[in-house]
Amino acid sequence: MASSSVLPFSSSFRSWFHPCLASKITFTRRTNSLSIVTRSSLSDNSALLQAAKHTVDSYVKSGMVVGFGAGHASDLAIHYLGQQLKAGALKDIVGTPTCVGSASVAAKVGIPLEQYEGSSKTILGAAEKLVFIVTEKQYRSDLDGSIPVLIQSFNWMETAEEIDDLFLGDAEVWRRPSVGYAGPLGGDFPMVTKEGHNVLDVIFTSPIISLADVANCLEQVDGVVEHGIICRIPCTAVIASENGLRIIDNNLILEAGRA
Template sequence: MASIASSSSTLSTCLLLHSPTPQLGRRRMRPNFVRIMPTRSCLDDTSSLLTAAQYTVDTYVKSGMVVGLGSGHASGMAIQHLGRQLHRGNLKDIVGIPTSVASASEAAKAGIPLITYQGSSQIDFAFDDADGVEEGTFVTIIGRRKLQSEESIIQEKSILNAADKLAFIIEESQYKGGLEGSIPVLIQSLNWLATAEEIDDMFLGDAEVWRRASIGQAGPLGGDFPLVTREGHNVLDVIFTSPIPSLTEVAKILDKVDGVIDHGVISKIPCTVVIASPNGFNVLEKLTADIVGY
């Protein structure tokens, strides 16, 4: 085994751009059009992310909706803005479904009524942060943030997949082709090392595999206190040492490994990405899937 490691600005333009068409084995990319609506303003990174979060709530959340409440800095700002809109009477009868303990706490402080997610829950719209969104495909990585033991990547992913409409609120650097860094993988705790070794062999030379620790420093074996999720799973961080050519192909490989329960790769279409940048923010929408066989 190699290593077990670890705007308020108005919309000014509406463009149609052809998405990239890389070859993926014996698959090809069908031409797919992404609507980009750039806004322009002189904002610092924090202000532009706040404006993007507020835009997401004001544009996509309507009275009477059940809303999936994401986790992370941008989602926190969106939750706060949603609470203010409820308090002012601009929105009514909103119910939130939090994706994490942190988002539940933020929503409670903002005065948003909450319900617990069930497998049959109807979710009209959800927003979330993302660790990275693959350019063109909109395939997304979530789950890199530090988890509390009672939190669940599985629940977060389930809520996002259950939503009729989904938006990710990210910074400009997080939207690109050839994403880098780690992908979290949930595995069975029993015989976890065999699963980690198999994943390491699958990506030999391209990634390192570390078991995530609950406290202290991460290490190849997760330290003396490996993280155990509320479902009883360990988390492996598959850390890619070079840009990832295709998140879709990585997800397919992981899905075939014995002991893998789930992972932080999500592909949800239709999907909207609200991208904060120093010039304001851009809104990209993908309405149809674009990978087809020969």
Template sequence: MALAYIAIASSNPLYSSLTLPTSRGRGGSSTRRRRTHCLKITGSSLAGGSALFQAAHHTVDTYIKSGMVIGLGSGLASDMAIQYIGLQLGAGALKDIVGIPMSIACASEAAKAGIPLGHYEYCSQIDFAFDDADIIEEGTLISVIGRTRNQGEESIIQEKSILNGANKLVFMITENQYKSGPDGSIPVLVNSLNWLQAAEEIDDLFLGDAEVWRRPSIGIAGPNGGDFPLVTKEGHNVLDVIFTSPILSLNEVSKSLDEVDGVIDHGIISKFPCTAVIASESGLSVVDNLPKNAVKEP
């Protein structure tokens, strides 16, 4: 595999070089022809805190500047980033920040941290957004969100709108969430009145590769979601499409779901440009997706 290297002009000794592997071209998807920048920060530099804690601090210190409108994500790493932004505002290191929350939970965290809040429907520009992801596909940085959130007041539609509307996006994840051939579930929003028709079509679409269950609002239910199926704040049901074998291309799954009658949206995010800050015991890796002509090989 051909590699290209770029030195980073920085006074910070943690930043040494970028490694850009060429794409593997698997599955024939155009998104697989993007290159990825990979920046490694050694574990010895991360003493004194958990890896996700350091990922949250790295994200804030590296990407957030005074005067920005910021999309605030949900999850453990996002909560730590929100708390750190609040500390930075209180210390005067950041000023004039406006946060656009992706969920009620992160809005509550931001309010406690002292971050001024706006609403995504009235925001014309989002400079930067960060979020947790359930899984990220290696190489493409296509991600899945919304696997485990059961609260009906939360919204995949709102979260995706903010993520896709941001000029710059960072996901903070652990190393086991970054893989080729991801598996597990993908949440799909469907009209509640004809959910069964959509579920059957999705089941036929991925026959033998996935099971389709309607998500319950309480407890554990069978494929039909039991007596209390989850209803989102927009009035939709959530189908969990549970893949039992590795997914060759999240991009192709996204395209297929978009063509199913009754599907409103789903938890697959295909955002360009996008960055993943990957936390491990040995340190942080920072990976970017870039178009093929973004970097010239020597």
């Protein structure tokens, strides 16, 4: 669900890159926080690398605690962040990994790490502003399509059936396969994350009236770890394409909605 956001985190500033369920990273400074969510699928890494560099240069400041998620775009951002630290352009950065992969990448590029007892969704929820890094094909401005949902693999079928009942007639629920095309059950080789979770795609066949309502419903289902909906938080999307970057900011939309 790859944008950036800032949030107050007691005396720290946190930001985050999220892959979906894509790639995740979180930055935190001593007064506010910023989250960056990333997704990656471009065959040419140059556009994603440009987006990763722009995100770090524009939103990461010295003294931040940075939460790291997973995904190729996040790895690019972590590598670049490490280069900036070594060059002295940034100082006093501490990383908070939420998965083994990002912890390994951050350690290799020399970013100091600390432990964080919480989920990536917890960090995102604490943000005042989110920054998402996504590809042009992944960006959607309309409320339809598919919503990824990360679930526990144990008793996954019960979780999928409960979600299907929630949106009966309005959506289909498919378990994502690891390769190729498979049926609703995900075939013989369903996708399994490094943490051992499955991914469901909730494919809406009717217009989505309220993403916030969908998010609230999903969060009440036993077995749901997190989902790809980010709402009620000011967001900036850094969209990578072969023609350059496009920056979309929803701050004005949120302010209009509150008025």
